[in-house]
Amino acid sequence: MNTRKRITEATIRLVLxxxxxxxxxxxIAREAGLARGTIYTKWQTKxxxxxxxxxxxxxxxxxxxxxxxxxxxxxxSLHGIYRNAxxxxxxxxxxxxxxxQNRLVVGSFVHEESFAESMNGMVLWNVRWMxxxxxxxxxxxxxxxxxxxxxxxxxxxGLLTMPLDLEAHPHLxxxxxxxxxxxxxGNFVGTHTTLTADAGKVVLKEYIDAFKAQMPSTD
Numbered sequence: 327m328n329t330r331k332r333i334t335e336a337t338i339r340l341v342l343x344x345x346x347x348x349x350x351x352x353x354i355a356r357e358a359g360l361a362r363g364t365i366y367t368k369w370q371t372k373x374x375x376x377x378x379x380x381x382x383x384x385x386x387x388x389x390x391x392x393x394x395x396x397x398x399x400x401x402x403s404l405h406g407i408y409r410n411a412x413x414x415x416x417x418x419x420x421x422x423x424x425x426x427q428n429r430l431v432v433g434s435f436v437h438e439e440s441f442a443e444s445m446n447g448m449v450l451w452n453v454r455w456m457x458x459x460x461x462x463x464x465x466x467x468x469x470x471x472x473x474x475x476x477x478x479x480x481x482x483x484g485l486l487t488m489p490l491d492l493e494a495h496p497h498l499x500x501x502x503x504x505x506x507x508x509x510x511x512g513n514f515v516g517t518h519t520t521l522t523a524d525a526g527k528v529v530l531k532e533y534i535d536a537f538k539a540q541m542p543s544t545d
Contacts (some may be wrong), residue, residue, distance in 0.1 A: 346433035
């Protein structure tokens with residue numbers, strides 16, 4: 327495992343366990359088994375390191391999403407794309423914490439300029455995603471893409487942060503709720519036209535390739 331990966335993985339373990347504010351560069355160096363100065367040769371501050379991890383973990387999340395979509399017979403549909411997007415998010419605790427702005431994990435990072443840039447970037451990328459879906463005929467051409475992107479972010483965060491009391495509602499589970507929710511989404515924004523089974527997979531691949539092209543260098 328290379329030095330950069332050791333540092334980022336050590337940081338993720340620590341911030342998920344004790345939060346951003348309580349995690350120091352010395353803690354990270356100790357967890358990674360490296361000298362503190364080694365970290366400073368790659369990142370000037372803890373916030374810089376955290377922001378870099380946000381990018382790399384976003385990429386890992388997208389790869390997981392695409393892998394789930396590829397394996398799903400219904401993955402290329404609008405319903406399949408979104409269902410697998412949230413399933414993939416639940417497999418990445420770091421990105422999930424950022425999406426839901428988990429107070430323990432994120433801490434004072436919310437006040438950093440890089441956090442605001444990341445959150446704004448998330449919405450802009452979501453608009454780009456909606457544009458691609460519209461261009462490829464997966465969502466209606468008469469809807470406002472930017473407004474729909476904002477609505478989608480709001481509802482997605484609601485799904486991720488919603489407390490699900492399985493004892494009070496034993497017939498429910500997370501996957502059932504996702505299926506119903508994205509059926510409703512499809513009924514509202516979907517085109518209801520016949521598309522190939524791989525239509526959504528093509529769009530997702532194009533989106534991920536564009537994201538990778540914009541990803542900051544990790545050299």
